[in-house]
Amino acid sequence: MADVLDLDLQTLPLDAWHRARSGRMVPFAGYHMPVQYEGIIAEHRWTRIHAGLFDVSHMGQLLIPLDQAEALEKLLPADLLAMNEARPKYSLLLNQTGGIVDDLMITKRADGWYMVVNGATKVGDMAVLDAAGVTFTYLEDQALLALQGPDAVAVIAAHAPGVADLSFMQAGAFALGGTEAWISRSGYTGEDGVEISLPAAAAEAVADLLLSDERVRPIGLGARDSLRLEAGLPLYGHDLDEQTTPVTADLLFAINKRRRTDGGFAGADRILAELEQGAxxxxxxxxxxxxxxxxxxxxxxxxxxxxxxxxxxxxxxxxxxxxxxxxxxxxxxxxxxxxxxxxxxxxxxxxxxxxxxxxxxxxxxxxxx
Incomplete structure (x- = not known):
């Protein structure tokens, strides 16, 4: 039965790359994904001291036309109108009762709103956007890598000049390993580091390039989870779900100042009442x-x-x-x-x-x- 079920799982662009490096593959979010290589604790500690390379290509990457801001603000409590270009923001996709459909990152770029959503929820997220009349493009030919740890920026800056000039939650387009990549100084470990969106066809060459630095090792899902837990970061489907509001989840920073006054987003009545009265x-x-x-x-x-x-x-x-x-x-x-x-x-x-x-x-x- 397990073999039959495995046939339904999708593969990452780096599937063979992970297996060649003894990655232990497990089902996660509908994909074969590496849970560990040499061991969760060793990988966790390496990331805290040096730099870990994570493959998070299961995440959904969407591009939404800039003229969809008004429609998006009906679903997100972010102040999109006040956002500066190339400054990623953490936000939440909400249902009509104020529950969290997903947590996500959204960035204003010259070519549209670039949104990264969770892999396990991306199909449902796209259905919510579609039902709300939001047009978007699913960037299914893009891979997503994360390089995290105190040595991460020094490693990538050697191959993508200018990345070191980014501050936390800043992003931009950079040449990396013979391809163009969208790189943001952000991550899910509590460490300094970057997330790299790049063509799937170039993912293996870039992963090899980064791994050629002795400060970098491949890191699996197990350490990603222990790192984010130490950092106090919630995981959708566990710490967040459609019955959880931003207030109960202690994510008040995701509700921007104008939206607290004007409302107008899904579930605003309940969420603003909780802000005033407490959850x-x-x-x-x-x-x-x-x-x-x-x-x-x-x-x-x-x-x-x-x-x-x-x-x-x-x-x-x-x-x-x-x-x-x-x-x-x-x-x-x-x-x-x-x-x-x-x-x-x-x-x-x-x-x-x-x-x-x-x-x-x-x-x-x-x-x-």
């Missing part, structure tokens, strides 16, 4: 006593044993050498320092609410250390 629950980070992680789905209990929330992400932090997690609890119980009881498979664990991120972000912002 009944909130996303939190927590640490766990001992060494055993508490995984997604575990119950969070109050002192009387009543369920007051659920764990949505959990794992062992290679950087802190301790178990950490995120979840949702009643707002009154979510202050940093608050004690938690976590119940997993009938076993109780002691936890403490912790401010996010667990590991400080090291994004490159001009004028700041």
């Amino acid at each position: 009944v629950s909130k996303r939190i980070g927590f640490t766990v006593e001992g060494r055993q992680p508490v995984r997604e789905g575990a119950r969070i209990l109050d002192v009387e044993g009543n369920e007051v929330g659920r764990v949505t992400s959990g794992g062992f932090s290679p950087s802190l050498e301790a178990p950490i997690g995120m979840g949702f609890v009643a707002t009154a119980l979510g202050a940093p320092g608050s004690a938690l009881t976590l119940e997993q498979r009938g076993k109780l664990f002691r936890g403490t609410v912790t401010a996010l991120p667990f590991v400080p972000h090291r994004y490159h912002r001009k004028g700041k250390a």
Whole structure:
């Protein structure tokens, strides 16, 4: 049966490249994807110290005409009218009840609104855009790579002059390895680094070019998940879903100032009411006593044993050498320092609410250390 199901999975442009480097391939978001090469902890630590190369070509890359801004603002709480060119912004695709359909990155470019959405939700996202009358082009012939870690920018700047001049959340078109690439100084690890959109046909040559630097190693999905968890970044389908609002998810920065006043986006009535009055629950980070992680789905209990929330992400932090997690609890119980009881498979664990991120972000912002 597994072999039959595997036939339904798509392959990445670098599928053979991953396998040639002993990438352990697993099903994820409808694709064969590498979960690890030499081991999750080793790959995690390498990325924190040097530079890791991630293949995230399963993500959906869309290009939307600039004249669609008004239609897009009905779905996103971003202030698109105030956006500067080549400045990526984190935003949210919302449903009519204020739930999060997807989280995404959107950039104003000369040729349109460039949007990167999650791989597991991209088909549904495109259906939402289509139903709202938003025209778009699915850039299915583009690959997407991420080079993350303290050495990442130095590595790529040797092949794409000018990239080092970018600050966090700035982007531009650059020549890289004989092709034109759209490179943004951003990522999903909490580290400095870049994300690279380039023609799929050029992905292998560029991956080889970057990997020729001894500071770079290929990194799989396993370390990508542990890195983003340490950075306190939510994962769609786990920490975010269509029942979660931006307020409960603690993503208030994604609701821009003009939109808080004018509204006009999907679910605005509920979201603006939560902004004013507070939400009944909130996303939190927590640490766990001992060494055993508490995984997604575990119950969070109050002192009387009543369920007051659920764990949505959990794992062992290679950087802190301790178990950490995120979840949702009643707002009154979510202050940093608050004690938690976590119940997993009938076993109780002691936890403490912790401010996010667990590991400080090291994004490159001009004028700041």
